[in-house]
Amino acid sequence: MIRQVPARQVSPAPRTAVVLGTGLIGTSIALALTERGVTVWLADRDRTAARLAADIGAGTVLPDADVARPPRADLAVFAVPPAAVAATLSQAQAAGLARWYTDVASVKSQPLAQAAELGCDLTTFVPGHPLSGRERSGPAAARADLFLGRPWVVCHTEQVRPDAVSAVLGLVECCRAEPVPLAAAEHDRFVALVSHAPHVVAAAMSAQLADAPATALGLAGQGLRDVTRIAAGDTGLWEQILAANAAPLARVLGAVAADLAAVAEELEQSTSASASARLKLLGGLLERGVSGVGRIPGKRGGARAADTVVQVVIPDRPGELARLFQVAGQAGVNIEDVGIEHSPGLPVGVAELTVSPDAVGTLTRALAAAGWPVRR
Amino acid sequence: MIRQVPARQVSPAPRTAVVLGTGLIGTSIALALTERGVTVWLADRDRTAARLAADIGAGTVLPDADVARPPRADLAVFAVPPAAVAATLSQAQAAGLARWYTDVASVKSQPLAQAAELGCDLTTFVPGHPLSGRERSGPAAARADLFLGRPWVVCHTEQVRPDAVSAVLGLVECCRAEPVPLAAAEHDRFVALVSHAPHVVAAAMSAQLADAPATALGLAGQGLRDVTRIAAGDTGLWEQILAANAAPLARVLGAVAADLAAVAEELEQSTSASASARLKLLGGLLERGVSGVGRIPGKRGGARAADTVVQVVIPDRPGELARLFQVAGQAGVNIEDVGIEHSPGLPVGVAELTVSPDAVGTLTRALAAAGWPVRR
Incomplete structure (x- = not known):
C-alpha cells in the first residue's frame, strides 16, 4: 500500500504557501518559508496568534474569506491538532486553498483515515511530521531554525501524486530538516515508542508524587527531575495526541506496565524469601534498560x-x-x-x-x- | 520506637575517622573531613582504590590489621553497599575500630535489622544517608563539596546514645550538608518514591528501546533522553540497592504499573469506541503528573x-x-x-x-x- 519517498531529493521550494495554525510549529515553518523568499499567508482560529506571527515576520494574515481571497497557494500547511487535520483538509480543498496539502500532526494513520472517510482528495495530500524536539509552545517561541537538521517524517500514500510529494520535500528543504520517508502506521508505532509512551510513563511516575510528603520531595535529585520533566506539558494537547495514537501507544504502555508489575511482584515475594535470592526479573529489566538507553542517538547523532x-x-x-x-x-x-x-x-x-x-x-x-x- | 533528631544542632567534628569503602561517596567524605583538619584513615577491599583516594589527599591508607593498628578512631564511616553494612559494623565493633559508627547506604531498615540480628551494639551506630544527587562513581570523581547543601538523612534509633548522634551530626556539618532526621522506615519509603522507583521506571521505558528499529530511535528527542538517562547506571549496584528496599519499592512500582495498565486498557478500548469519547483515566493521569512534577523542588529549592x-x-x-x-x-x-x-x-x-x-x-x-x- 505504501511506497517509500526517496530521501535527499532536490525539490523546488513552493512560491506561495498558506500556514493554518500559528502556534510554535506553524509559525516556525512560516518563518523558515519567509526567509527563503516564499510568500506566506497566515491564519489561526485565534486571530491574535496569527497577528503575533505576522508581527514577528512570519508572513501576512490571511484576509477573511468573505472579504477578499488570496490567490490559490502552491502549498497549504495544517499546523493544527491531530483531530482537526481531516476537517481542515476537507474545508481547504472545498475552498480550493492550494494545489498541495500537508500537515504536521504527531500522529498520521487516524487523520489519514478520517480524511478518506470525509472524501478528501488524497492525491494532493502528503501527511508530514517534523520532530522539533522542543516542548515550548506559542508563536513567540518560534524560530526559523526550529527544524534545522531534525528529522521530518514524510508519509507517502498509494494515492498521492509525485508533484505533491515533491512540493512537501521542498518545504522540508526550506526548513533545512532531514526528510524521513515512513508509512503512516510505521510512523505511529515509532512515535508511540520514542515520544508518546515516555510522556505517559513520566506522568505515571510524577503522579506518585502528587500526594507525597514534602520531606520526601526534598530528597529528590537530578534523576527524578529528569525522569519526570516532560510530564509538565500541556495536558489538553497531549491527551488529544495520545488518544489519536491509541492502539500503538496501548501496546507500549501495556508492555511497560507488565514489566513493572512483574518486578513489583518479584520484589514483594523476595521480602519473604532468603535475602540472597537473585532478583532475575529486576536484574534483567535493568540490563535491558542499559541496552536500550545506549541505543538512543546523542545530540549529534553519535554515541x-x-x-x-x-x-x-x-x-x-x-x-x-x-x-x-x-x-x-x-x-x-x-x-x-x-x-x-x-x-x-x-x-x-x-x-x-x-x-x-x-x-x-x-x-x-x-x-x-x-x-x-x-x-x- | 524512633525518635527525631533535632536539626541544626551544632556538633563538634570528630578528631579522627576511619572511612571504609573509598568509592565516590567514601572518598568525598574523607576529603571533606581532611579539609576540616580531621585525621582520616582509608580502607577498601580494592587496595588500589584506597591508594588512589590517599593520593588525591583524602587521608592515609589504614595499615593491615595484622601489621599495625591505628589508634581507636572517634568515628567509623561505612561507605559500602547496603548488603555489606551489618557485617562490616559487626567486624568493626569486634575490632574496636571506633567509638561511634555510621553508614551511607541508600537503604536503612534492612541493614539495621541485620545488624540487630548479628548482635551489633546499636547504642553507638547511627544509620545515615547523604543524598549527593550524582550518578558518577569511583574515587576519581570525588570532591570535598559533593554534599554541600544537600540533604543528609540521619536515622536515630531507640537504642542509640546521644553522643553517637552528635558525632554523626558533626560529620554532616564537616561535609556542609543539611541533616534531615527521619525514621529508617520513613527514609526507605521516601527514597523508594524519589530515587528507586524512578530508576526502575526509566529502565522499563528504556527496555522497550532495546530491540526497536534504528529509524524509530532516530526520531527521539530530548524528552526520551531525559526520561531514560538514569537507566544507564551500574546495574549490579542498583540491583543490590533495589533488592534491599524491596517492600517500599514494590508498592510504588505496583501503583505505577496499575496506572499504566489501566491507561493502556482504556486506550485499547477507545479504538473501538467513538473517537470523541473522553479518556478519563489518561486525562486524570496526565493531570496528576503535572501536579506531581510541580512539587519537585528546583535546583535551589525554589519553584x-x-x-x-x-x-x-x-x-x-x-x-x-x-x-x-x-x-x-x-x-x-x-x-x-x-x-x-x-x-x-x-x-x-x-x-x-x-x-x-x-x-x-x-x-x-x-x-x-x-x-x-x-x-x-
Missing part, C-alpha cells in the same frame, strides 16, 4: 559515550562563566554541552563541560593554569 | 517556574560561549543555568540561558546590543 565531562567548581556570581569559557575558547576547545549544578542555598556551583575526549587534556591544563579547580 | 529561559542562537565554535557569557557578565546578569541544544550535523546551536525574571530585560538588551539574535 553518547564519545564525549567526556569535565567538572569545574565555580562561584555562583556574574562573570565567572564568562571567564571559564574565555579560557576554554582561548585554548581552542569547543564545548559540546554545558550544565550547571547548583548547591541549594549556597553560592557555589559545579559547571560540567562536555568536550570530545581529545580536548580533555588541553581543557584541563588550560583551566588549571588559569586557577580553576578541575575534576574529570 | 521551578520562577526562572525564565532566554534563547540565543550561536555558531558552534570555540569562543562563542565565552563572548556570550562575557556580555551577560558585563551586564551584571547572573546566569542560573545554561543548556546548549545542538542541531544534529550542523554548525549551529541554541544556548538556553536561565535567569531570574527581573534580569531578562537587562540580558536581552545587552545581548541584542552586542549583536546576538535573542528569543525568550
